[in-house]
Amino acid sequence: MNNIVHAGGGRPGTLMRHTPVITGIGIAAPNGLGLSRFWKNTLQKKSGVRSVSLFNTEGLPCRIAGEVSELGEKESTSPAGLTRATRLTLHAARLALMDARLAREHFPEDEPVPVIIGTSTGSPEN
Known part of the structure; x- marks a missing residue:
């Protein structure tokens, strides 16, 4: 499937074809942190x-919910002042990024990196 979008910096009406691809998957879910643990628990029907x-x-x-509780110490590597949802x-x-085997140096510093979330x-703090 091809999506037709305006070419970056081009005149309106200038079209460019892009094929969307999934390069990496990151999951923070109540039944598993990371794709492999999430998938394993899902297949084992672990809630x-x-x-x-x-x-x-x-x-x-x-009084029950699906909380992402195993994040713990890993969550503390995020900058202070961010909501839990943002962390x-x-x-x-x-x-x-790890799943896609991508590092910061793979991206030009002045170009945006598309992300789908x-x-x-959202956050109970908002």
């Missing part, structure tokens, strides 16, 4: 749903 530990559920009608996103992006929720 990541359990009692909530990240906040007080007293007075709430539901999880950055960690998943790092995993995707999927999430079921």
